Amino acid sequence: MAKFQLAPGEAMIGKGQMALHQKQFLNTKPFSGNIYVTNQRVCFYISMMGKPEMDLPVSGIKGFSVGRKALFTAVTIHGQTGESYVFTGFPAKKLQDWLRQAGIQEI
Numbered sequence: 083m084a085k086f087q088l089a090p091g092e093a094m095i096g097k098g099q100m101a102l103h104q105k106q107f108l109n110t111k112p113f114s115g116n117i118y119v120t121n122q123r124v125c126f127y128i129s130m131m132g133k134p135e136m137d138l139p140v141s142g143i144k145g146f147s148v149g150r151k152a153l154f155t156a157v158t159i160h161g162q163t164g165e166s167y168v169f170t171g172f173p174a175k176k177l178q179d180w181l182r183q184a185g186i187q188e189i
Contacts, residue, residue: 086118095119096180100171102126119180136167145189146181
């Protein structure tokens with residue numbers, strides 16, 4: 083498993099364990115892993131995988147939205163090119179703060 087590495091000049095804002103919900107046929111399936119928010123990018127590594135499932139520069143993020151997925155708070159990160167990533171987990175409220183600190187606005 084690859085370790086998350088900060089780039090030169092990059093500062094960690096927050097990190098935590100979350101689930102990324104990805105479409106699998108007609109349903110979505112949660113994949114457990116770690117999210118990292120820095121002053122330059124947002125990354126998500128699925129547990130036991132060697133490469134990031136999501137690695138977006140802050141400039142490549144249009145914004146984030148907050149909703150519900152079943153009984154859980156869900157944070158969706160929207161990319162500039164139309165992609166979206168839905169996260170749930172205990173640090174969902176913290177993730178919103180981390181994204182704001184990185185200069186990403188709620189939409």
